[in-house]
Structure formats: structure tokens, C-alpha cells
């Protein structure tokens with residue numbers, strides 16, 4: 001099912017067919033868009049009968065039990081019945097123990113409800129069926145209370161012992177609900193198609209602080225009982241909690257950062273531009289609808305670069321490079337406050353509406369705040385990653401809006417949603433002009449605010465508001481090509497960067513021995529240019545030359561996690577053994593999947609080190625997140641199947 005590392009079948013998709021043309025003449029696109037066979041908007045990944053009942057409010061009252069690695073307490077769901085003869089509510093759960101289920105009547109009286117679990121599905125978890133008792137069969141507003149307990153196996157929760165935190169003294173808990181993990185810490189309708197408001201009371205050990213994707217109070221008394229409210233309706237994948245020895249430092253009037261005290265000063269420095277980012281984003285995309293915007297820096301095992309939990313983005317500590325060079329991740333998570341959190345993909349199959357739009361808005365923010373040159377560099381690096389994915393991802397999954405029935409929303413599309421989505425929107429901006437496209441963006445976010453949308457609804461909206469309003473620029477068929485065909489259409493604008501071109505030229509000259517390493521002005525370069533330089537080196541370089549390069553540029557000792565990732569992938573691919581010890585340190589220092597998995601994969605594929613990759617992973621997996629481990633295991637499995 002995993003498409004990411006499908007190295008066994010090198011798809012015969014010719015990269016050469018991606019031309020560098022910027023022609024957008026309508027009809028210039030000869031190949032017809034494929035027929036769309038699946039335009040359903042139901043959620044492939046939820047059991048919930050949302051056509052019969054919809055949740056409007058969730059009330060949580062939970063105890064955080066570090067000793068037993070469990071949350072326990074109650075979830076109270078206020079639901080509306082929309083199917084007139086519906087009597088059975090179906091909720092999503094995974095690895096949750098239900099203690100009791102009842103309906104709270106308007107009198108306050110509790111009515112016990114019959115409930116049962118259905119069959120467990122490997123990806124979707126276990127449906128929970130709840131019967132409406134006869135006494136309330138005619139009610140349209142229902143309050144369902146579920147007393148429950150999570151399992152230590154909850155896929156959303158990571159319970160970290162003190163050794164895996166910065167301070168080494170207190171345990172830490174954090175959640176990751178996207179895509180379909182909320183159901184492993186709360187029984188609920190776990191689909192982005194339903195939006196809920198929530199309140200929560202969280203009981204923790206008194207010395208720890210709880211924060212949520214809600215109205216965090218930086219001045220909350222640290223007494224082990226924390227109250228939260230999220231007054232704006234959000235999809236379930238944005239429910240989030242973290243508990244630990246967490247402190248706060250302000251950045252600007254509406255922005256700040258939470259982290260363990262050991263990282264607080266470095267975090268406030270690294271993310272000092274967050275207030276400016278917020279203000280710039282508001283000026284460009286319309287009002288920020290969520291009150292404050294804060295950041296939470298997690299322990300190293302946080303599996304992603306960032307997660308856009310509303311009001312409180314969760315971030316990997318690997319962004320703390322000391323020079324603000326990796327803050328595009330903050331621009332990205334902030335931009336989700338519009339694309340994703342305000343206007344949400346209806347199903348995970350439409351994920352490009354979240355991630356593609358967000359990558360585009362991230363690029364727009366980077367242009368304004370850090371200048372065109374840096375934005376160009378990052379755009380080109382992302383494009384190169386997209387090309388790599390086109391080589392390995394099944395063509396059917398290269399569509400922005402693919403047709404599929406099965407699979408796991410955690411692992412099917414690599415960076416296609418992100419960077420192909422970005423290029424699609426850059427193409428529209430270029431073709432209609434920035435002013436026209438900006439007006440479209442503003443209307444889109446206000447017309448769909450606090451709503452959900454699928455790819456076909458987007459196509460219709462785009463057609464009505466842009467294509468038809470400015471005829472002869474882009475045809476509906478051309479847009480369908482973007483949405484439903486593999487690869488990139490001919491009209492895509494191929495990113496370019498002067499700085500990165502220079503770095504690539506230097507890499508070629510040095511590789512051929514035409515210049516000395518001292519002639520490469522790398523100390524004037526951005527970390528992005530260093531990465532491009534490393535990726536542009538010739539295939540066959542001797543160990544001595546690689547060691548010389550490593551020494552001159554300090555690659556093995558870099559404090560920039562992305563440079564480390566790029567370098568150690570090369571070290572593994574080229575079997576550059578003098579740097580293997582540092583490679584191992586890299587694998588132990590970081591937990592973000594993006595930083596470690598490709599290094600294991602490069603080792604496993606280099607023809608001699610699959611066994612070493614397995615051993616290193618066996619030693620290190622205890623410090624990674626379960627999702628990271630699943631992802632590395634599945635990469636190894638695919639490589640084995642491919643006989644690597």
C-alpha cells in the first residue's frame with residue numbers, strides 16, 4: 001500500500017517530458033485529461049455515519065496517567081440527529097477501552113445506552129455502535145457521554161520517559177491526531193468532514209503544564225488542573241494535547257513559544273519573526289480567525305517538522321539551527337490557519353487542498369519576509385524532491401486528486417500533494433496575474449471559512465470564479481490535467497534559482513577537479529545552497545575527496561538538520577565509511593521521520609549496508625515515534641520485496 005519507496009518498479013515516467021516551457025496558451029495541452037471515475041466526497045477512512053448524526057461539541061474531562069501511559073475520563077459529545085429515522089450512532093475508536101456509555105438528558109438524568117464494538121480494521125480501527133434508548137428516540141439534540149481509557153498502544157499518543165526530554169527530569173506526553181489517530185485517544189466521528197467546538201478539563205501531575213489546540217493561558221497557575229476552550233469549530237485531526245515541564249516565552253503581542261525551559265531562549269530567538277509572519281499572512285490572506293498564534297517545541301521524537309494544531313503549532317526541535325534558516329516550517333504551519341484549518345479538505349484523498357495550498361502560501365510568506373532569492377531557493381529544492389517522488393510513486397497516486405479505495409492516509413503520496421499542489425497554484429497565479437489571483441484567494445477563504453471542500457467542488461468554484469470570469473486563459477480541461485493526471489502538465493512553471501545554479505556549477509567544477517575547495521565561497525552561501533551543492537556533486541568521488549569536502553564545509557558536524565540529512569544520504573549512498581560514525585550520531589540525534597528515514601533507506605539500498613541499516617534501526621527505534629518506526633519498517637519491507 002505504501003507508495004513512498006516503491007523502488008521495485010521504477011515507473012517509466014519520463015522526467016525529460018517535463019519541459020521548461022512557460023506557455024499557457026489555452027489548448028496548448030494536447031493530452032486529454034483522464035476520465036474521473038471517482039468523485040465521491042465521503043470519507044474513505046471513517047466508520048462514522050455522518051449522514052445521520054453530526055457532532056457539534058465535544059467536552060473532555062481527562063486524567064493524564066503517566067504511570068500507566070493512559071488518558072482516562074469522559075468524552076461528552078453533543079450531537080444532532082439529521083437522519084429522521086436513525087437510531088444507531090457509529091463512532092471511530094482504536095485501542096480504546098469503553099467503561100460506560102450513556103445519554104445525558106435535559107433534566108441531567110443519565111440514560112444508559114446499549115453499545116458494542118464492530119470488527120477491527122487494520123487501518124481504520126474499531127467502530128463503536130451506540131443504540132439510542134427508546135425514551136429519547138424522537139430527540140434531535142443528543143448528549144452522549146462515554147467513560148473510557150486509552151491504551152499505551154494509542155497511535156496518537158507518545159508517552160516519553162524523562163530520558164527522552166531536554167530536561168531529563170520530567171516525563172512528556174504529546175498527541176499527533178492527523179490523519180486518523182484522534183480516534184485512538186477520543187471516541188468520536190474522526191473525519192475532517194465534521195467540525196466541532198470543544199472544551200476540556202485536563203488533570204496532570206501538579207508540577208507539569210498541559211497545553212492544547214485551544215485557548216492556552218500563558219499565565220495559567222501550575223496546579224495540575226487545566227481548563228481549555230476551543231470556540232471555533234475544528235475537524236477532529238486538529239485535536240491536540242501536550243503535557244510536560246513546559247514554559248512560555250512571548251515573541252510578539254499575539255505570538256509566543258512554549259517549550260521545556262532548556263530550549264526556551266533558543267526557541268524565542270529562532271522563531272522571533274513569528275509575529276511578523278502572522279501580520280504578513282493576515283495582510284495577504286485575510287483575517288486570522290483563531291485569536292493567538294503560539295508555537296510548541298517538542299522533544300526530538302516528534303515525527304514531523306510541524307503540525308498545524310490551531311492556535312498552537314507543534315514543532316520539531318530540529319528547526320533550532322541557530323540562524324533561523326529552517327523557519328519556512330513555521331510559515332507553513334501558520335499558513336495552515338487558512339488552508340486546512342479554516343478551509344479543510346473534505347477527505348484525505350483531497351489532501352492537496354490542505355498541503356498544496358499551504359505550500360503555496362508558505363512560499364508567498366517566504367518571499368515577503370525573507371526575500372525572493374531565499375524563496376526561490378526553497379521552491380527549487382522542493383521541486384527537486386517532487387521529481388524524486390515522480391520516479392518512485394505509482395502514477396495513479398501522482399494525481400493531485402487520485403482515485404483510490406484503500407490504503408492508509410498516513411503514507412500514500414510523498415510530497416505530491418505539497419509541491420505539485422504548489423506548482424498548480426503558482427501556475428494559476430502566473431496566468432491570471434497576482435492581483436486577480438490574490439482577490440480569488442481572499443474570496444476562497446471567506447466563502448469556505450469553517451467549511452470543508454473536495455477537489456471537484458474546488459474545480460467548480462475555480463471555474464465559476466476564475467476560469468469563466470477570465471475566458472481564454474485556462475480551460476477546465478487543463479485544470480483537470482493537474483488534478484487527475486500523473487506527473488506535471490506541460491504548462492507547469494519550473495522553479496529556478498540563481499543562487500542554486502551557482503552552487504550547482506561550483507559542484508560540477510569541484511567534482512571535475514577544476515577548482516579547489518578553497519575556491520568554493522560556501523561561507524557566503526545559505527544552508528539551502530549548501531544542500532544543493534551536495535546534491536549536485538558528481539557520482540564518483542573518491543573517499544579522500546569526500547573527506548576533504550567534509551572537512552572544508554564541516555558537513556558531518558553541521559548543526560543544520562537539513563544539511564545533515566542531505567549529507568548523510570550522500571554518505572550512505574556513496575558508502576563513505578569515514579563519516580559513518582557521524583551518520584549514526586545523526587540517526588540518534590533526530591527523530592523527525594524526514595531526517596532519518598531517507599538515511600536508513602540510502603544505507604539499505606547502497607548494495608552493502610542493508611544489514612547495518614537494520615542493526616542501527618534496531619538500536620535506535622526506542623527513541624523514535626511509533627509513526628516513524630512504522631514508516632521505516634515499511635520502507636525496509638518494500639526494499640526486501642524488491643530484492644534489494
Ligand code: BES
Nearest residue numbers: 178179304305306307308328329332594
Ligand atoms: N499537517 C502536516 C503534517 C502531517 C501530514 C501530519 C500528514 C500527518 C499526516 C504539516 O503541516 C506538514 O506539512 N509538515 C511538514 C512541514 C513542511 C512541509 C514545511 C513536515 O512535517 O515535514
Ligand code: ZN
Nearest residue numbers: 332336355358
Ligand atoms: Zn502542512
